[in-house]
Amino acid sequence: MSEKKISNIEPERDARLVHELRDVTEKLINQHLEVARSWDPQEVVPWENAANYNPKMEWSENVYPLPQGVRSALYVNELTEINLPYYTNELLSNAPENHPLTDWSRIWTSEEWRHGDAMLNFIRLSGAFDPAELERGRISQMRSGDVPRAGSTAELISYVIMQELATAVAHRNTAKYIPKELGGKKLLGIVAGDEMLHHKFYLELGKAAIAIDPDLMVRAFKNQYFGFEMPGQSIPDFDIHAKAIAQADIYSDRHFHEEVVRPVITALGILAIEEGLSDEAKNAQNRVADRYNRFSRRLAKMDERKLNS
Secondary structure, three states: OOOOOOOOOOHHHHHHHHHHOHHHHHHHHHHHHHHOOOOOHHHHOOHHHHHHOOOOOOOOHHHOOOOHHHHHHHHHHHHHHHOHHHHHHHHHHOOOOOOHHHHHHHHHHHHHHHHHHHHHHHHHHHOOOOHHHHHHHHHHHHHHOOOOOOOOHHHHHHHHHHHHHHHHHHHHHHHHOOOHHHOOHHHHHHHHHHHHHHHHHHHHHHHHHHHHOHHHHHHHHHHHHHOOOOOOOOOOOHHHHHHHHHHOOOOOHHHHHHHHHHHHHHHHOHHHOOOOOOHHHHHHHHHHHHHHHHHHHHHHHHHHHHHHO
16 A cells, blocks of 8 residues: 655644544534435346346457447546445544544444445446456455555645545536436436535535634645646556546546636635635645646646637
């Protein structure tokens, strides 16, 4: 398992933040449970399409015709979901046993497990991806135990705010390309909806943390923004699949910038904080703004070149 990154977040200060987030965490858990949809994977997996694929036969792409980028997205998304035990362990490692964050991590685990289970059943029964390659990928991914690891709770919150939104975007955009008649579109839509609720939980937790200690959170957010990586980097041939996914317009650096970073920075008000910042935090704030603006200009130039080509 990858080591925790060296962090400039003071442990004692981070611990105080966790303590002060106790009440708001409990409140957010109750709010989440009121709106979270309880669903059974067996009720949304398109079992009627099981006849389309016989696992005793040699797998063929013709069993479930899909563009390669969409097939790659199903593969990467599923192996990311199935690595759940390690993500759960990472969440628990940053929360005291008697803290509501521990309760939340278990709620989150129970809900995320459905995603991997339902998607695995869908992929296998439909033949949407080579089952032998999928199993090899599962073994490799889970044996690696590789997950993004934050050095503090402040950084963990900052990371999952972006990661859960990015995951929702990836599932939602994958669903667009799934043929309705072959099944799976509804399933991925439900999964994307769950991820948005998880993102909302962490976003509201992040807002509360900023209200408590803006200096700490600005520095933590900068650390995670600059070092952000989606889970799944250890998936076999990840770079090849990531390139195919980007070319299919499902998830790319552009999606991360426009559909993840932009709304998160806006919602958290990271760049609008004026009080309670040390020189180090102000520098971090400026670096976030510079990086964000630089990437915006790069995308604008790319769009301009496309128009003129």
